[in-house]
Amino acid sequence: MTAALPNLPALTPDDALNAICPYWTMFPLDFPLGALADGRPGEWVLDPFCGRGTTLFAARKLQMPSVGIDSNLVAVAIAQAKLVSPRPASIVRLAGELLDGPAAREPQGEFWRWAYSPAVLQALCRLRAGLIGREDAVAVGLRGVLLGCLHGQRNKRAASYLSNQMPRTYATKPAGAVRFWRARAMSPPELDVLEVIARHARRRYGRAPAPVPGAVRLGEAAQALAGMRRRFDWVITSPPYPGMATYRPDGWLRGWLLGGPPAPDYDRAGQLGALRGELFIAGLARVWRATAARCRPGARLFVRFGALPSGRGGDPGELLLSSLRLAGGWEVRSLRCAGVPPGNGARQAGQLPGAGEHVPEVDLLALRAG
Ligand SMILES: C[S@@+](CC[C@H](N)C(=O)[O-])C[C@H]1O[C@@H](n2cnc3c(N)ncnc32)[C@H](O)[C@@H]1O
Known part of the structure; x- marks a missing residue:
């Protein structure tokens, strides 16, 4: 059975593939594109918490191969769709x-x-x-x-x-x-x-950027990284906020389409956001350590991170710095306020239970120590 493709107006830029499916707490395409401004085609990019694969799409636009990891099957399926080029x-x-x-x-x-x-x-x-x-x-x-x-x-x-x-x-x-x-x-x-x-x-x-090599792995980031051989030049990522672990129940209908149960799935296995306090810092440090082991000296790590409203979970900048100190292998170059996320419900701070006052997010840059 075949169907004629309906006549549609000409497509303007080639970012439509990035919007193929929204995802709870996605970050805007501008963030990874800005981070990769000095990137060169062929340099490898990693996102250990890849969600819907925004980083992977940005890398593809810049003709940079990439690898994404996520412990949520729905995220992996969306991110995989950003790497392929079917007619x-x-x-x-x-x-x-x-x-x-x-x-x-x-x-x-x-x-x-x-x-x-x-x-x-x-x-x-x-x-x-x-x-x-x-x-x-x-x-x-x-x-x-x-x-x-x-x-x-x-x-x-x-x-x-x-x-x-x-x-x-x-x-x-x-x-x-x-x-x-x-x-x-x-x-x-x-x-x-x-x-x-x-x-x-x-x-x-219809107008996706030219494909580049890449892969998306389903799994817990530190474990998945331990099984990899590749070396990366760039890491662009956004870890879940502490307390933010509703990715599976919020995507339950999409999870069903992928073969999951016909009801919300409350399993939090592999979700870093299910941890709080010292446990969260230790879990995040494990991912930074495993990431450092797979990066070339001088590789750049860009992180966007925030916190639950009303101060629950702690100061995002402090959490991030503590996790990187504990991990070792990274030299922090800058930490600045990234502003308050838009309240459109698409980003982490816009979606939290009882979210009223949004906590500003932070952007961090660190270099892999030589
Ligand atoms: C803030 S979202 C990333 C959003 C992404 N930047 C985007 O634009 O779609 C964080 C992601 O981390 C994933 N995650 C949480 N804990 C994880 C872990 N231990 N290992 C790998 N992925 C994890 C969640 O499933 C979620 O998709």
Whole structure:
């Protein structure tokens, strides 16, 4: 089964791939692009807490190969989608083949009946079943596209998202979502899944930057680094704030699409943000130590970091400096205020439970000691 790609206006810059799917606490593309301003094509870039792969995309734009690590499967799937270059038509062809495949079992319950129309839910289940275990570039691209259109706001023009009204950055929990839809008598949209996929595929991959070598590893950063052989010239990263460990439950619907359970997953394994105080500092120090071991002398480490509002978790600059002192191997060159994150809910400080007064973030630069 094939579908014609709809006629879309010419795409302006090639950053659309970076926005393929939002992620809880993503940082803006400007941060890694600015950090890598002196980078040279071919120099290797690392992000040990890569989230949606913003650093990896910035590196790709600059023709620098990169490696990302994250302990959350959803982050890894989005970041992987930033490294591949499938043709939009190939993504649509694969989606069509999977949609023509055998019927797939659907999750049961009120949430699913309110979230998706019956035809859309069956389509999603077929795509989900067909993509599990596939790692080729076209499947990685289709997975990224699906993660990006799985849920989001409804608009009056052509439907962009497959779900009933939901935020795009995170998934509402099932009971709250059903309450919301029922109170407003909002029914899920009836739409052509293949057409939505085609539109997103064309938009995200129509003008992606030229591909560069790279990889994304699923795992705890210090452990994953210990198993690597490569040497890096640049590290650009943003560790979770202490106390910030809701990445899996906030991305539970996307986690389901990747093969996870049809309900929020509260497992905090591998989440540094689940630790507080000295334990957090020690955990972060382990990652800096493992990172230093994989970096060339003179390699630059750029970190953006913040804290929970109301002072919980401690001063971000002090935490960062303590963790680097404990790790050894890094010479801190500068620590400056990065300002208060925008309150649009996309960055860490905008999303914290009870977040009222945002704590300014800090930007740190350190060099790998020679
Ligand atoms: C602040 S987010 C990174 C956001 C990223 N800069 C972006 O633009 O999307 C921190 C990430 O660290 C991951 N993480 C937390 N603890 C980890 C650990 N011990 N090892 C690897 N990743 C971890 C979380 O899953 C989360 O995706």
